[in-house]
Amino acid sequence: MIRAVVWGENVHERENPIVAGVYPKGLHGCIADALNAADGISATTATLQEPEHGLPQSRLDETDVLLWWGHAAHGDVSDEVVERVVEAVWGGMGLILLHSSHFAKVFKRLMGTPCNLTWREAGERERLWVSARQHPIARGLPDHFELEHEEMYGEPFAVPEPLETVFISWFQGGEVFRSGLTYRRGAGKVFYFRPGHETYPTYFDPNIRRVLVNATRWAHNPEARQSSDWDAPNIDVSDALEPLEHRGAKLHKEGDAGFQ
Template sequence: MPIRAVVWGENHHEQTNKVVADLYPEGMHGTIAGALNADDGIEATTATLQEPEHGLTAERLAQTDVLLWWGHARHKQVEDAVVERVVEAVWSGMGLIALHSAHFSKPFKRLMGTPCNLTWREAGERERLWLTSRNHPIAAGLPDSFELENEEMYGEPFGIPEPMETVFVSWFQGGEVFRSGATWKRGAGNVFYFRPGHETYPTYHDGNVHTVLRNAVRWAHNPAKRLADPTKAPNVPVDKAPEKIEERGPKLHAHGEEGLR
């Protein structure tokens, strides 16, 4: 059975900016989903901000293995009820991949518990991404580094909790560096942040980026059954204490040696 991915997009810049519309006539979310669907093991569909419940009903999230989220200018328009629904789905075992400006999205900030702030500059600079964990599954099939000719600069400090693993570090022409690929575990869910993806550049047409995204979906997928209610401990009385476990093995004397005397 293929991994069921949903690519969520703000779908704002594609409607208001001709440069973005020309680069992504199917929307960034549509282009990303197309790249994922090139992998026979992934089945990707899309959802957008403008749909009822932002396309993320409880029923749909229950059938989503991995959610990819791209946001930028409309973070505040995402309904809090949907945010909590997404967060609880991650705690239950759904994977989440936050893309580019989704570092400031409500679901990502809620899961990180930190400001997630950073420095930035939009100047169409070259970005070089370096692998910092060559054997990580997200890095499979990639060279030691790859370049994007034009991207928005993000710079440290990046207000995130310490990642479980840092997979990529970026260098920009201005000299800045940035943790561009980082992973976390939240409840039963796997979370990956991937930095590149400014809307006015063709980042989501890049073959190396496609490889990262497909690898990330496979890594974020948790095949185990979802936790039924991750927000509560089971309120069930325990009938009796477990039987005392008998001590096993030879008893040691004061000096830690058996049978000294």
Template sequence: MLRVTVWGENVHEQKNRVVAEVYPDTMHGTIAGFLNRAGGIAATTATLQEPEHGLTAERIAATDVLVWWGHAAHGDVADAVVDRVCDAVWGGMGMIFLHSAHFAKPFKRLMGAPCNLTWREAGERERLWVTSRSHPITAGLPDHFELEHEEMYGEPFGVPEPLETVFVSWFAGGEVFRSGLTWRRGAGNVFYFRPGHETYPTYHDANVQRVICNAVRWAHNPAMRIADPHAAPNVPVDRALESITERGPRLHHDGEAGYR
């Protein structure tokens, strides 16, 4: 069973009546709900307001893939928790960032970039085009699908060049945006997926749900987690190899360099 933790700020749901009506089970609760119905996935939730934001060392160790939604309180996330999350990704935990999590501390840390973009909140139509038809994240999807009401994100998007661009969005205002991107950070797979503004029912959409379910399965690394990814390359050189290099190169009769 693939173990997933869905992290949500849980701020808009408490302060905005529209969000509470659209997501009576909260956004993180809604996402965990459809993940649990997908089969082979056991999803639980964690929120900003819990001790250590619900992401204790024990919780992270028991998480195969972490899904992150944030927007209004990026700065309230403790740096110690950010360190813990990023170290887990480097060690092999999968990570999915949704919508405004492009500005979340863990995403910016993993990307090493500003992660800025242009935006407009106008409730306009978004058309998502599949740009990698054979990718596991796009399995079972049509060549494009539409969300009738969404917030616009536009280029330029200040992130490093991705491994793959899985989706590109077009908006009714004419803008385009790379809306589904993958990276590898250490042993961890990272996916960013653009849709998900809190006042629109995006996470109730069947295609969006399929993308996130597919992404969770794609992001999972079944290999044993690297306990300390920072220490992995810091190992002593084998003495036998040192002795070879100390003796230095010699020339073969044909002039090619070699070792004695």
């Protein structure tokens, strides 16, 4: 069973009646429902307003894949929690960033770039093309599908070159955007997926829900999560494989815990 946590900012749902009408259980609740309807996934939720944003170390230790939706309150996310999530990704936890989470502290920290883009909110049609048809995240999808109303994101998208570009979007106004990108950070798998503006019922769309399920399964990396390799400090190796003559002054003392 893949243990997933859907993190939601939970701001628009509480403050905007339009968003509350579209997502009465919150965006995080809707996404969790989509995952729980799939075999082999158990999804719970966490929100910004909870202590430690619902992500204490003990919970991350038991999380295989974290899905993140944020928009209006990126700056309110604790830097301590951000570093905790980053460390978990390095150690093998999967991370899926949704829509405006391109600007989340967690994503920018892992990418090391501004992660900015062009955008327009006009409720225009989005056509998503599958550009990596054999990728596990695209399993069971047609070669393209459409969302009747979405916010436009356009290139240039200031992120590092991805391992794979799974989806490319075309918008009614003419722009295109790399809407599904995969990365590896440490032992963790990272997927950015663009659709999901809060005023449109995007997360009820069956193709979008299939992507969320596929991505959660793809991001699951149980071997890495069970390994301590990424948690280890620098380790002094006293015996070299080849004959070695010590030269120069030696700074470290015996028993130093990997100081470098």
